[in-house]
Amino acid sequence: MDTSLLTRKSAYEWRIAPFGKMRVPAVIYASEALVRDMDMKVYEQVTNVAMLRGIVKASYAMPDAHWGYSFPIGGVAAFDPEQGGVVSAGGVGFDISCGVRTLYTGLRREDIEPVKKELADALFHKVPAGSGGAAGVALASQIVALREQGQELAEKLQLLYGKLSRRRFARSRWKTSSIP
DSSP states (O other), X not given: OOGGGSEXXXXXXXXEOOOTTOXXXXXXXXXXXXXXXXXXXXXXXXXXXXXXXXXXXXXXXXEXXXXXXXXXXXXXXEEOGGGTOOOOGGGSOGGGTOXXXXXXXXXXXXXXXXXXXXXXXXXXXXXOOSSSSTTOOOHHHHHHHHHHHHHHHHHHXXXXXXXXXXXXXXXXXXXXXXXX
C-alpha cells in the first residue's frame, strides 16, 4: 500500500481522513512494513466501509488486513441502528469459507435487557468458540444442526428463559437467511 495516502499517527496507527462519501475516518493498525505489504484493495475497502450508513467512530483494519469481498479481512466496524446502521455479512471472512446465519427475531432491547446476562451465559456455554482443536469439539455436526434447527434452538432457549414473551417467538415473525 502507498503510505503517502495515509497520515501516520504513531508507530502502529495510520489514518485516512474522510473524503468523498466517507462518514468517518479509516484507521489501520499495523507497522510500516505491514502497511507497505498490504494490497491497495485494503485501502479501497476500509474507505468504502467508512461510507456505510450508521457507522460509528471509524472503519478499522487490523495488522493482518487483506482484501476481502466488501470489508477487508481483518476489518472492524460498529454501526448504530438508530442512525440507519447496517448489518453486513461482508465483515466476516469469506476467504476462509466462513458462514453467517442471520436471524431476525423481532425482539427489542427491552425484551432482552432483563435476561441479557443469562442469555449471554447460555450462548457462551452452548456455542463453541476459540481456535484449534484443543477443546475436542466436533463442530461440523453442531454447525449443521444449528443451521437446520436454528429456530427450534431459539424456541428451546425461549422456553428455558421464559421471561421472554412467547408471542415474540411466533414462527411467522422469523426471517432467516443463510450466506454460504
